[in-house]
Amino acid sequence: MTTTVSAVQVRRLVPADALAFQALRLSGLQAHPEAFGSSYAEEKDWPVERVREWLTVRPDTGVFGAFENERLVGVVGLGRQTRANFAHVGFLWGMYVHTDAVGRGVGRALLDAALALARSQPGLRHLTLQVNADNRAALALYQSFGFVEIGREPDAMRVGNGFCDDIRMYLPIATR
Template identity: 40%
Template sequence: MKIRRLGVLDAEKYLEIRLKALRNNPEAFGSSYEEEKNRPVEVYRQRLASEESFTYGAFLDNQLVGTVTLVKETYIKFRHRANIVGMYVDPANRGSGIGRILLIEAIKKAKSIGVIEQLNLSVVTTNEPAKKLYTSLGFDVFGTEKRALKLDELTYLDEHHMVLFL
């Protein structure tokens, strides 16, 4: 397995796994497959080129099987914070430690930036494996948002907001 920061040349692979994630686990993301399926790959090239966010990918046999993104806050009063978003591991590779390795890479990057003091993330309250991973790496729940996501007319999901102080 190889872990590395994704760049503009990875945009097509990233878009492919991103759409797969949104289809397979719509409950895990604020965005939806319907919103992203027609976005041009250029949108993802720009994201991957940004110096405000850092997307890491896990590769097995040259296949992108997992991703995580660290997004820096840019407002002066928030610059001490960053967010973990877009965490996803292909179902066939879950439970293998890939998510842990990706998250550790994002944490290391946050520490290397120097001004980041805390990492925030949100996770659906029913996602026990993700919550277990985040807790094992030192994240703590600091709040629960009721009905944070609305999947359809009848389905609401609560989210835990978690923080890791670096």
């Protein structure tokens, strides 16, 4: 599936995109450490083979990338719980749009693509995500898609010498 927003093309990433994905992710980890569960220090020395594994195409999960003039400017991952009792739950992870691409619909296009894949999956009933409680733009974007807050974890993540609250959000994608 490929989606276009103005000059931005959104598609599933494949292992050949590993270097571009890794560079963008590391940029995001440096620019917005409060937005990720991982850190630049943890990922900066990862071998590209490890990153390629994240981008292996699977039928019910994937990483979507937004490209502008062949430059990767945004990403979001769709995962799915693998244990039988939780296989009805999907989750979004790693959403990041490069600063120079913010405000042009890139995040919306990425979410459209990830949600289209999620909705096509038999047995997948809902999606969850976690977002920094101070990230008003991300919260507004997720809410515009119908995600609702289902909980707040105070001091969920340590960033440097401070702590950030996380908001957990939920979106039903299948009817009973």
